[in-house]
Amino acid sequence: MNRRKLLTMVxxxxxxxxxxSKAAPIPASAATQAGFAISxxxxxxxxxxxxxxxxxxxxxxxxxxxIFPGQKLSPEDDTKLGPDMADDKIQAxxxxxxxxxIAAVNFGVTGIDKDExxxxxxxxxxxxxxxxxxxxxxxxxxxxLEKLAKEYDVKVCFHNHPKPTALWNPDTIWNAIKDxxxxxxxxxxxxxWATSGLDPLEVIKKIAPRVRSFHxxxxxxxxxxxxxxxxxxxxxxxxxxxxxxxxHGFAGNVTxxxxxxxxxxxxxxxxxxxxxxAYSATRKG
Numbered sequence: 001m002n003r004r005k006l007l008t009m010v011x012x013x014x015x016x017x018x019x020x021s022k023a024a025p026i027p028a029s030a031a032t033q034a035g036f037a038i039s040x041x042x043x044x045x046x047x048x049x050x051x052x053x054x055x056x057x058x059x060x061x062x063x064x065x066x067i068f069p070g071q072k073l074s075p076e077d078d079t080k081l082g083p084d085m086a087d088d089k090i091q092a093x094x095x096x097x098x099x100x101x102i103a104a105v106n107f108g109v110t111g112i113d114k115d116e117x118x119x120x121x122x123x124x125x126x127x128x129x130x131x132x133x134x135x136x137x138x139x140x141x142x143x144x145l146e147k148l149a150k151e152y153d154v155k156v157c158f159h160n161h162p163k164p165t166a167l168w169n170p171d172t173i174w175n176a177i178k179d180x181x182x183x184x185x186x187x188x189x190x191x192x193w194a195t196s197g198l199d200p201l202e203v204i205k206k207i208a209p210r211v212r213s214f215h216x217x218x219x220x221x222x223x224x225x226x227x228x229x230x231x232x233x234x235x236x237x238x239x240x241x242x243x244x245x246x247x248h249g250f251a252g253n254v255t256x257x258x259x260x261x262x263x264x265x266x267x268x269x270x271x272x273x274x275x276x277x278a279y280s281a282t283r284k285g
Contacts, residue, residue, distance in 0.1 A: 026132045026253060030063040030103040033284030034242070036250060037132075038276045039064030039105050040269055041215060041257040042071055049074050050081055051096050058100040060270040061277070065097075066106040066135070066213075066255045083125035090128050105253040106213055108135025108187070109159050114144045123152045132253060133157050133213055135187045137167050139176055142184070149183035155212040155252065157187035162195040162225075169196075170203050177210060185210040189257070190236055191217030195225050204241050209248045215257040216272075228260045230268045231275035239279055246283070 030037040040062045045053035050067065051074035057065050073079040074096075079089050097104055107126060112119050112134070119141065126134055133155030138145070149156045158173045167173055170186070170193070177184045188211050190200040199222060204211065218234035220226040231238055242254070256272045258265050 026064070026105050026251070027103050027130075029101075030105060031251075032277065032280035034246065034280040036242075036246075036280075037064040037103070037105050037253040038062050038273055038280075039066050039103075039253045039255045040273075041066045041068070041255045043068050044256065044258040044262075044265065044269060046071065047262050050093070051075070054096055054100050054102055056266050057269070058102045060266050061273040062102065062256070062269075064103045064105040064253055064255075066108065066253065067104055068108065069110050083121040085125075087128075090125075094129065104129050104131060106133045106135055106157070106187075106255065107131055108157070110134065110136055112136050112138040112141050112145060114138070114141035116144050116147070119144050119148060123148045123154055126154050127152060133187075135159050135213065137161070137165075139167060139173065142176060142180070146181050146184055150181050153183065155183050155185060157185055157213045157252075159187040159215065160189050160192050162192045163197075168192070170198070170207055174207050174210065183212075185212030187213045187215060189215040189217070190238070190241065191215070191219050191228060191257070191259075194219045194222045194236060197223045201237050201240050201244070204244050208245045208250075211245045211248075211250060211252070213252045214254045216254050216276075217257060217259075218272075228258050228268075230271035231256075232271075238275070242279055243283070 026037045040057035042053040042065055045056050050071045054065055067081055069082045071081045112122050135157045137159050145156045160167045162168055186207055193200045193203050218229040218231045218236045220229055220234055256269055258269050
């Protein structure tokens with residue numbers, strides 16, 4: 001199966017020299033044999049601080065995390081994560097990520113203003129952390145987001161919540177972004193599509209060329225709200241979904257978002273990591 005060569009194969013030192021004004025691609029250390037990163041959305045671990053969430057994600061076997069705004073930094077530090085963090089706090093976060101051998105790959109879901117001066121700090125924050133992308137639902141800011149996505153070489157990933165929210169229908173995002181710069185795409189939240197009565201695989205078949213990241217879930221049923229399940233134990237065919245996006249060169253982050261058993265879900269998250277590693281082992285190359 002043909003797919004584009006990963007930017008993550010660029011050595012870190014060369015990337016720093018060539019992308020001084022830009023954020024970094026997903027690091028090679030976080031990429032699987034199938035060409036994507038396995039990450040955990042820290043929202044899955046919102047009952048804990050960010051430092052604790054990083055530790056738990058690493059213990060589950062993930063090599064990446066997607067961070068979200070407002071999470072307390074650590075048990076000893078009440079600083080809330082966001083673009084307004086002081087540089088010393090960002091350095092502390094980077095050190096904790098390195099200590100746990102895990103990479104921050106994405107930031108969101110976050111609102112981004114259409115005013116460029118107000119939007120730019122989000123992209124500066126992404127640059128400082130070396131993020132692959134930012135996740136948002138601010139479709140009204142698309143012109144600004146496209147400009148900054150090109151300037152910083154950061155993916156802007158539009159996320160969907162269920163009905164009746166503004167972006168529940170994938171056609172809304174697709175029609176807005178289909179002719180935009182390649183850095184503009186979807187953060188495909190499969191569980192929310194299932195809740196809205198959409199078959200996630202059928203949606204992916206229509207939008208696969210524009211999928212830049214996932215909030216991957218498995219669910220008990222399609223058509224109404226149901227609890228998240230460890231991957232492979234529900235009704236969403238995540239293997240087929242990954243096959244579909246890889247036809248189009250997908251090399252982003254597959255983020256596990258597990259919104260159940262909030263205080264004791266690391267075992268379930270680890271099952272999801274195992275599922276993705278099994279997929280990677282059978283689809284490498």
